[in-house]
Amino acid sequence: MTGHLYRIWDSDLCWSFRQSPVAMVSACISIALVLCAILAPLIAPYNPFDPSTLNLMNGFSRPMEPNAFTGETFLLGTDDQGRDMFSTILYGMRISLFVGFMAVIFAMVLGVLLGLVAAYAGGRTDAIIMRIADVQLTFPAILVAILIFGIAKGFTPVHLRDQMAIWVLILSIGLSDWVQFARVARGAALVEIQKEYVEAAILIGRRPEIIIFRHILPNVVSPILVIATISLALAIILEATLSFLGVGAPPTQPSLGTLIRIGQSFFFSGEWWILFFPAVTLLMLALSVNLLGDWLRDALNPKLDD
């Protein structure tokens, strides 16, 4: 496996990375944001998810200005519940990234698996899997997510609902996203299967799962990686959109999307920081991941290098 990893991260890719300032900057920003999210409990001055530490009277404090009632000062101000924006954004990013990563991993595993099976088995299995993919495509991501969210909320026991919201989000975003992984994996695998080494492996009687995982899978890694990166950005934005429609992370444990939903209702009233800072964070996150994905696509597709 190390050999294959090495093949992905071979010198071409590294060289291309060193040549692209955009890639380097966006990689730095992405890594910095991910680190901030992981280390949120260490960096954040407050724990916004612990309601007993909140003082409602701190609500709507302006950035860097002492609150009129309590006299406390917050770097990026506070939201409508008196939560420190800076801490809340860090914790919110944690949730956004967790949902994004988990959803993409879920979609990737499911999609690649189904795509490879479809390509390798062919015939009826292929037809059935790809028809299911069609059904899935019929429902655009946002609809799938709304539906699954609705269904899952119905199944979850009342007292577990607020903890379940995150997993439901992951499931619904993941399920709405697996098709493109399946299609790419299947397409790439179909090309590989016709190559001589795979035919040879089949001839010498290697077991199908070994052929799939040992020989075909490594060859579909690079297109999958590109899709995964772009999907991550999409998943983070989809989560925000679902929150806007009221089916996202709960307000007591807000993601960036939930923060933006909360903030947008204070946009006209002059409390701009409640919307602005989460929105900028989301933009930085999605943009840097998108730029990375772009660069990765160009770098892994040498045809585009003139």
Place this chain on the structure above:
Amino acid sequence: MKKIFFSTLCAMLALASTSHAETINWARAGDSLTLDPHAQNEGPTHTLAHQIYETLIMRDMTGAQVPNLATDWAPSADNPNVWTFKLREGVTFHDGSEFDSEDVVFSFERAMMPNSDMKELLSSVKEVRANGKYGFEIETNGPNPVLPANLNDIFIMDKGWTEANNTVEVQDFEGGEETHASRNANGTGPYILTERVPDAKTVLEANPNYWGIGTFPLHVTKVNYTPIKNAATRVAALLSGEVDFIQDVPVQDLGRVDGDPNLKVLNAPQNRVIFFGMNVGGDDLVSDNVEGANPLADKRVREAMNIAVNRDAIRQIVMRGQSIPAGVINPPFVNGYTDALDRIPAYDIDKAKSLMAEAGYGDGFTITLNCPNDRYINDEAICQAAVGMFAQIGITVNLDARPKAQHFPLIRNWETDFYLLGWGVPTYDSEYIFNFLVHTKTDQRGSWNGTRYSNSALDAKIVSLGSETNLAARNATIAEIWEEVQDEILYLPIHFQVLNWGMGNRVETLVAPNDRAVFKYMELK
């Protein structure tokens, strides 16, 4: 010829300028559900209906009952079960036909049909009958001293028009029926419906033959009504001048709207109280972490929770000053309200903590709070703030906020231990509150009582209110019931909502406590 032309031109110009100046573009979050005035008992539906149709008695912009199509009403001197009404003469419907007692009898009978959504308000009625062309009588099954309070939304339709258009039956709304009456309207009211696309656009124009010309300002000659669901879009439309009048300005945007030199915000307390309900009668709670016991059954826990709610902070921060902290779940307009009942529990964390310890919950417990997120003003934010306040006394509250369509069944089916609810009192009488929220849950009463509370002595008192004709005795019973409800801490009152109507500077109106705009009262500068 020249003279005629000139005067016509003048008339046209006058018409053009007045009609331009007197158009109101009105927006609110929701649209009327149907034009059939008996098919749905719902706020926005009735608000629109009140412009087109009229009732015998109505509430004016201050909430006082005033004559409308009835000029006078009184209990009959001969029979305590009968109310008599004197009807207004010289009134015509929009299609020109005359209004008389036949139409009233017909409309009341229609409002009592099985498909009618108004029939519960008339459930005590035995018979309605005409007494001459402009006399009308209602006979109830027993004495009903508060009957007129139930008549403010019983609209009068034209018998002839209804019969001619084959729409005598009330629209079967839930069955999805569409009738002539659900798409067209013919009332006696100040405005005539000229165009309607449900959920998109409704146009009303002044009725030139209205009986109240000269009595009411009637400055508005045309109303364009558009529902705008998204709050930010609604405010943007007001700020950009595309609409003149919105009924639901989000509290956070009041400053922005009021600060605009062309706009103003008027407010008034609403006839609606917001409170928490708790499972006080159950043996054990589903959503808590206490095994085999119900912490909410302990009055000390309820008292601790009651004084842990910082109502003033909710008012200042969550509601931006736009609420009136409440000590009782009875709005101030309602018969039975007293200042003594409405004493706000003093916020006292230390006392709350010691009460919790006394009750054996010094380490607190965990519970789920169910909250609607599309029903009341800032409902979700109120619950969120409460989560923080209860955390101060060791109660870990998991918040489950959902749309009202998912929230209300939890209360109905007793699937929630702790919930937010709001209550409006259209009859302006405490009996209405007791019937729905305090009486033991039975087929007839207590349908919104999610507390599992049951007290047969109290139930008997509540039932007696329906037929007690001695108002002094009746009010004494109401006071006794409130005493008991307050002593039990059956509900945790939070506040009374405040209505905020945003409008252009030229608009002059009062804010009605039932959130009902009535354009015939509106003045334009």
Place this chain on the structure above:
Amino acid sequence: MLSYVLRRASQSVLVLLAVGLVAFSMFRFVGDPVENLLGQERTDADIERLREQLGLDDPFPIQYWEFLSRAAQGDLGISFRQGRLVADIFIERLPATLELAFVSAAFALLFGVLFGIYTSIRRKGILTNVILTGSLIGVSLPTFLIGILLIYIFAVELGWLPSFGRGDVVQVGWWSTGLLTESGLKALILPGLTLGLYQMTLIMRLVRSEMSEVLRQDYIRFARARGLSDRAIYFRHAIKNTLIPVITITGLQLGSIIAFAIITETVFQWPGVGLLFIDSVQFVDIPVMAAYLMMISVMFVVINFIVDMLYLAIDPRLRDGKTSFS
């Protein structure tokens, strides 16, 4: 050949049935419509009566079967919320959504192709970087936020464009159009832009990569070697070969534009089917939700089927039916 067409057609029908099943089963969990239909004064007996009347107590397969058999006859049921035929409501609402979708698709196609061509020709230019970065910023923000920002700038602050609705519409038969009035056209700009931005980026990137690919082909190199002008190469040869996949993708994207209109319509209070759907979700208006999902799937299946058939006409190798489109 015929058997392939038939098989594809029957598969499409199966897809529709599956969609219907999924659509229908989830509605049971969205909430209880009865709650919205009855007022504060409802009794438990009212609730029972209404549940029975609406058929909500029937077993789920029976509800689905009834829905399907009625839908097959063009009867989509009756809206719980409006108490009107769902088909009527859709006919009333569909023109708004279709006009918005076509305007944004046209916007996306026009600017997507223009920007795509430009950025593929000038691969390293400053403007190219501006366009690429700008479009990336556009897709890195949620649609609803872009909509709200546009409203704030162009409606509230500048007062140039309306913040909500369709403006004045003209009735042409049953079709209501906003394309014939000034206010109608003005009202289309902001929502069209909001909805089209994402698709524009998609098309731009597609054109850019297709065009780059084509420009590297041998015949273009030959053309260049023959001394043809850049303009002739780009516009006579390269673009022609780029547009076929672009138009295919745009066609396929039309379905998802209509679905994504949900958000745009919510922000701009655009009286189309997307807003109708969101209102229905909140009100648990099951017949409307089911009809909406069926509409989206029929549209998608039909578009897919047409694309398949077009490929079949173009590429005879597909006629053995072995390869599915992708």
